[in-house]
Amino acid sequence: MSTETGRVGEWSLFGHSLRRVVLYSILVGMGVFYLIPIETGIMTSIINPASYTGSFPYLPPLEPLVPGTGTLSLEPWQGAIDGLGQGLVNSVILVVPATIFSGLLGSMAAFGLTTISWRGQIGIYILFVAGIFIPYQAVLVPLTQFWYNVVPLQAVFAPLATLPFVQEYHWKLVALIITHTAYGLPICTLLFRAHYKKLSDEMVEAAQLDGASVSTIYRRIILPLSIPMFAVVFIYQFTQIWNDLLFALTIVQFGDAAVVTQDLVGIGVSQSGTNFPLRMAAALLAALPTLLVYIFFGDKFAKGVAA
Amino acid sequence: MAELTLDGVTKVFTEDDGNEIVAVDDVSVDIEDGEFLVLVGPSGCGKSTTLRMVAGLETVTDGEISLAGRRINESPPAERDIAMVFQSYALYPHMTVAQNMSFGLEESTELDDDEISELVDDTAAMMGIEELVDRKPADLSGGQQQRVALGRAIVRDPEAFLMDEPLSNLDAKLRATMRTELQRLQEDLGVTTIYVTHDQTEAMTMGDRIAILDDGVLQQVGTPLECYHTPNNRFVAGFIGDPSMNFFEMEVDGERLVSDRFTYPLTADQADAVGEARGVTLGIRPEDIGIDPDGNADSPHEFDMHVDVVEPRGDENTIHLTFEAGLDEPETFTATVSGLRQLQAGDSVVATFPPEAIHLFDADTEQALHNRSLDIPEATEQIV
Numbered sequence: 001m002s003t004e005t006g007r008v009g010e011w012s013l014f015g016h017s018l019r020r021v022v023l024y025s026i027l028v029g030m031g032v033f034y035l036i037p038i039e040t041g042i043m044t045s046i047i048n049p050a051s052y053t054g055s056f057p058y059l060p061p062l063e064p065l066v067p068g069t070g071t072l073s074l075e076p077w078q079g080a081i082d083g084l085g086q087g088l089v090n091s092v093i094l095v096v097p098a099t100i101f102s103g104l105l106g107s108m109a110a111f112g113l114t115t116i117s118w119r120g121q122i123g124i125y126i127l128f129v130a131g132i133f134i135p136y137q138a139v140l141v142p143l144t145q146f147w148y149n150v151v152p153l154q155a156v157f158a159p160l161a162t163l164p165f166v167q168e169y170h171w172k173l174v175a176l177i178i179t180h181t182a183y184g185l186p187i188c189t190l191l192f193r194a195h196y197k198k199l200s201d202e203m204v205e206a207a208q209l210d211g212a213s214v215s216t217i218y219r220r221i222i223l224p225l226s227i228p229m230f231a232v233v234f235i236y237q238f239t240q241i242w243n244d245l246l247f248a249l250t251i252v253q254f255g256d257a258a259v260v261t262q263d264l265v266g267i268g269v270s271q272s273g274t275n276f277p278l279r280m281a282a283a284l285l286a287a288l289p290t291l292l293v294y295i296f297f298g299d300k301f302a303k304g305v306a307a
Numbered sequence: 308m309a310e311l312t313l314d315g316v317t318k319v320f321t322e323d324d325g326n327e328i329v330a331v332d333d334v335s336v337d338i339e340d341g342e343f344l345v346l347v348g349p350s351g352c353g354k355s356t357t358l359r360m361v362a363g364l365e366t367v368t369d370g371e372i373s374l375a376g377r378r379i380n381e382s383p384p385a386e387r388d389i390a391m392v393f394q395s396y397a398l399y400p401h402m403t404v405a406q407n408m409s410f411g412l413e414e415s416t417e418l419d420d421d422e423i424s425e426l427v428d429d430t431a432a433m434m435g436i437e438e439l440v441d442r443k444p445a446d447l448s449g450g451q452q453q454r455v456a457l458g459r460a461i462v463r464d465p466e467a468f469l470m471d472e473p474l475s476n477l478d479a480k481l482r483a484t485m486r487t488e489l490q491r492l493q494e495d496l497g498v499t500t501i502y503v504t505h506d507q508t509e510a511m512t513m514g515d516r517i518a519i520l521d522d523g524v525l526q527q528v529g530t531p532l533e534c535y536h537t538p539n540n541r542f543v544a545g546f547i548g549d550p551s552m553n554f555f556e557m558e559v560d561g562e563r564l565v566s567d568r569f570t571y572p573l574t575a576d577q578a579d580a581v582g583e584a585r586g587v588t589l590g591i592r593p594e595d596i597g598i599d600p601d602g603n604a605d606s607p608h609e610f611d612m613h614v615d616v617v618e619p620r621g622d623e624n625t626i627h628l629t630f631e632a633g634l635d636e637p638e639t640f641t642a643t644v645s646g647l648r649q650l651q652a653g654d655s656v657v658a659t660f661p662p663e664a665i666h667l668f669d670a671d672t673e674q675a676l677h678n679r680s681l682d683i684p685e686a687t688e689q690i691v
Binding site: 200202203205206207208209210211212213216220221224225 | 362363364383384385387389390391393394395397398399400401410411414415459463
C-alpha cells in the first residue's frame with residue numbers, strides 16, 4: 001500500500017507514485033510519436049540510394065554491420081545541395097526584402113491608420129482588411145497578365161543586369177517581391193494596428209507637444225516600441241513567403257529564377273523511380289531556414305504575441 | 308512666460324449620428340503672466356477639453372485662445388511652446404529618464420548635445436531625480452514617474468504649463484506633499500500654469516485663482532476664498548468646501564423663510580436681497596452651524612435637532628443632524644465641530660444658524676441673492 005513518499009492510498013513503484021510513472025510514459029510515448037517522422041526523414045536522407053530499397057527507413061544506416069538498414073552515405077545531401085542551390089539563393093533574394101518591406105510598410109500603414117487621425121481613414125482601413133480576404137486563386141491570372149503584359153518590368157530591369165551579381169532573370173524575383181509585399185501588407189497592417197491601439201494616446205500627444213513631427217513620432221517613439229511586433233510579423237511573413245509555391249509558379253513559371261519550393265517539386269523524381277533519400281534530404285534542406293528563424297527569433301516571437 | 312487668454316472659447320463635438328454635444332460653452336478667462344489658475348469641476352464638465360484646446364490637441368470650434376497676445380487657435384501643438392503634464396504621465400517607455408527629458412529639447416530647440424545634457428542634469432537635480440536619470444520609466448515608482456513627467460515639462464522652459472490631474476494617481480500622503488512642492492516650484496519658476504483637477508481641495512489649496520466649470524459653462528473665476536465665501540451660484544457653493552454646504556428649500560413669506568421643517572427670520576438686508584423671489588435656497592456651511600447640547604432653542608435662529616451619525620475625523624467631528632428623530636432614513640444635514648467635543652448618535656442638541664453666515668440662492672435661477680457677511684468673523688467663533 002502506501003509508502004512514506006506517496007500520498008495515503010496511492011500505489012507506488014520503486015518509491016515513485018504510479019500516477020507519475022503513467023504520466024511520464026504517456027509523455028515519452030507522445031514525444032516519440034511526433035519525432036518519428038522527422039527521425040525517419042533524417043535517417044532516410046543519409047542512406048545510400050542504392051541500398052535504400054528493402055531497408056527499414058527509421059533505423060540508422062549501419063550496413064554491412066546490421067543487415068536491413070542500408071549503407072551510410074552523404075550522397076543524398078550532396079545531391080540536394082546541388083539540385084536546390086540555385087533555388088535556395090533565389091528564395092533568399094526573394095524572402096529577405098519581401099519580409100522587410102511588408103513588415104515596414106505594414107507598420108507605417110498601421111501608424112497612419114491608428115495613431116494619426118484624419119478624415120476617411122476608416123474607409124482606407126476597410127480596404128486593407130478586405131485585402132486579407134481576396135483568395136489567391138482569384139488573382140493568379142490577373143497577376144500573370146499584370147507582370148508579363150501590363151508592366152514592362154522585364155524591359156525596365158534589363159539595363160540593371162549589367163551590375164555585379166545581378167542577372168537578367170532577377171526581374172521575375174523583383175516582381176515576386178512586390179507581389180508578396182502587397183499581398184502580405186493587409187495582415188501586417190492588422191497585426192501592427194492591434195499593437196498600436198494599445199499604445200497610450202497621451203504618450204503620442206506628449207511627443208506632439210514636445211515638438212515632434214509625425215515622422216519623428218514614428219521613428220523615435222512608435223518604431224522602437226514595435227520591435228516585439230516586428231519579430232512576430234517577420235517570422236510570419238518569412239515562413240509564408242518561403243513556403244509559397246503558388247505565386248512562384250504563376251510569376252516565375254520556370255527557368256533560372258525558380259525558387260526552392262519549385263525546385264523541390266521535381267527533385268529526385270525520374271522515370272527510373274523515386275530517389276527517396278534525395279527527396280528527404282532536399283525537403284529537410286528546404287525547411288532548414290524557417291526552422292532557424294524560429295530558433296533564433298522564437299523568444300522575441302513569444303514576447304510579441306504576449307505584448 | 309506669458310499671459311494666456313481664453314475669449315469665448317467653445318467646443319462642439321459632432322457624434323457619428325450627427326448629434327452635436329457642446330463640451331465647452333463660451334469660456335472666457337484671462338490668466339496673468341506667472342499666475343497659477345486651477346480649472347476645477349466634476350468629471351465631464353469640459354475642463355480637460357478646455358486644457359486640450361489650449362494645448363492644441365483639440366480644435367477650437369469658436370472663440371480665441373491667445374498666448375502672449377498672439378492668437379494660437381490654428382498653431383499645431385509643437386509651435387505653441389507649451390508643456391503639458393498628463394494624468395498617466397505619458398512617459399516614453401523605451402527611453403531612460405534623461406532621454407525622456409531631452410526629447411523635447413532635441414525636437415523643439417537648436418541646442419547642441421552638451422547644452423541639452425546640462426539643462427537635463429540641472430532640472431533632474433532640481434526635481435531630486437538625479438539618481439534616476441539612467442533608469443527606464445518601468446523601473447520607477449509612481450511618485451518618481453510623476454517627478455520625471457514634471458521635469459520633462461520644466462526642462463523645456465515653456466511659455467505655459469498645462470497640468471491634467473497630475474496628482475490623481477498618487478496615494479493620499481504623497482499627493483499632499485506634491486501639492487506643496489508643485490506650488491513652490493511654480494512660484495520659483497513663475498510660469499503661467501493651468502491646472503485641471505476634479506478635487507476641490509487641490510483647487511482651494513493650490514490656485515492663485517480658481518475657475519469652476521460645470522457642464523461646459525464657466526460658473527465663477529476668483530480667488531479660492533472668494534469662491535468659498537461669496538459663491539456666484541448654488542453650484543459653486545455646493546462644489547467648493549468639504550463637507551459641502553447644506554441647502555434647504557424655503558418659501559418666502561414676508562421677512563421670513565418657511566419650510567415644513569422650520570421657519571427662519573431674515574434681516575432687513577437679506578429681505579431686500581431676496582426681493583420678489585418666491586422660493587429661495589438657504590445655504591449654510593457645516594462649520595458655521597453652532598451646536599449646543601444643553602441649551603434651549605429660544606432664539607428664532609436656534610432649532611432643536613437630533614444627532615443621527617457622528618463621523619470622527621480626529622481634528623473635527625462631522626455630525627449628521629436631523630429635525631426628527633426615529634426615522635429610518637432621515638433627511639440629514641451636516642455640521643462640523645471640534646474633534647474634542649463628545650457627541651453621540653441619538654443626542655438632542657440645539658443648532659444655531661447664525662444670520663451673518665447664511666447664503667441665499669434663487670430657487671429657479673440658482674444665482675446667489677445674498678452671501679454671508681465677512682466683516683464679523685469673531686461672532687461665528689464665539690458660537691462654535
